[in-house]
Amino acid sequence: MRFTEARALHRRMMLVEARAKYEEALAAWEHPELRLYLGRLLRSIGLPLLAYENLRLALRWGPGTLEPEKEQEARATIRALMESELAAIEIRCDEPGAAVLLDGKPWFIGPGTERRMVTPGEHIVMVKRDGYSTIVKPILVIAGREASGQLARRVDTVVAPPPWPRWIPWAVLGAGAALGAAGGGLMWSGEADRGNQGGDDVAIGAFIAGGAIAVTGTVLLLMNRPQAYRIHDRGEVKVELRPIASLGTGGLSARLVF
Secondary structure, rough: OOHHHHHHHHHHHHHHHHHHHHHHHHHHHOOHHHHHHHHHHHOOOOHHHHHHHHHHHHHHHOOOOOHHHHHHHHHHHHHHHHHHHEEEEEEOOOOOOEEEEOOOOOEEEEEEEEEEEOOOEEEEEEEEEOOOEEEEEEEEEEEOOEEEEEEEOOOOOEOOOOOOOEEEEHHHHHHHHHHHHHHHHHHHHHHHHOOOOOHHHHHHHHHHHHHHHHHHHHHHHHOOOOOEEOOOOEEEOOOOOEEEEHOOOOOOOEEEOO
C-alpha cells in the first residue's frame, strides 16, 4: 500500500511526500526495488550521497534480485555519481585503540582501514588516542577525484636530558656529608679537650657548613631529574589529487602512522 502510494506521488512529482512514503515502506519491508526508486528520487532532489547509499543497498543482495535493466540502471547511476557528484575517503590506521572520527562523528577504532563516500568539499578527519595529541586535519575532496596522502605523528610527551651531568649533585652531596662528618669528629674530639674553645668553633662551623652543602646536593639531585614535557605535534599531510576513475572505486587514501 505505501509502495503504491509512493510510486503515485513520485509520478506526480510530489517528491517530498513520495520520499516519506518510500521510507515508510522500507521500514516495513526492505526491498531492492524500493531502494532503487528512492535512489532515483534522492538524486533528482540534489542528495547524491543518500542516493548512492540507497542504490548500493539495492544491489547488496547480488545479481538477479532486480530486473536486468533496473540492475544496469542502478550500476550506471552509481558510476555516474562517483565520477561527477561524489568523492571518497579511505583511512588506514595501524595504531590499536586510536579512535578515528570523520566530521566529528565516530568512524572506527584502529587498527584497520575504512572507506566512505562523501560529498565534495572540506571534511575533517580527527584521530584521538590517550597519550598522544589529537590530530585534526581538514581535507578538501573534489567530485570525481581521489586525494591520497599520509598522516604522521609522534607521542606527545618527550623526556629531556637532565640540566647538569649526573655526577655534580652527587659530588656536592658527598662533599657536604664529608665536611659534616669532619665537623662531627672535631666536636667529638672537643668533648675530650674542653679547654680548646677555638677548636669547638671550627667543629661547629664545619658541621653546619657540611649540613648546608648536603642539603644543597639533595636539592640539586631533585632538580637534575629528567624532565618530561608535551609537544604539540599535529602531524603532516601531503595530498595528491587524481581522477577517481583511474583507480576504480578510488578515494582519499591516508595512512595514520603513530
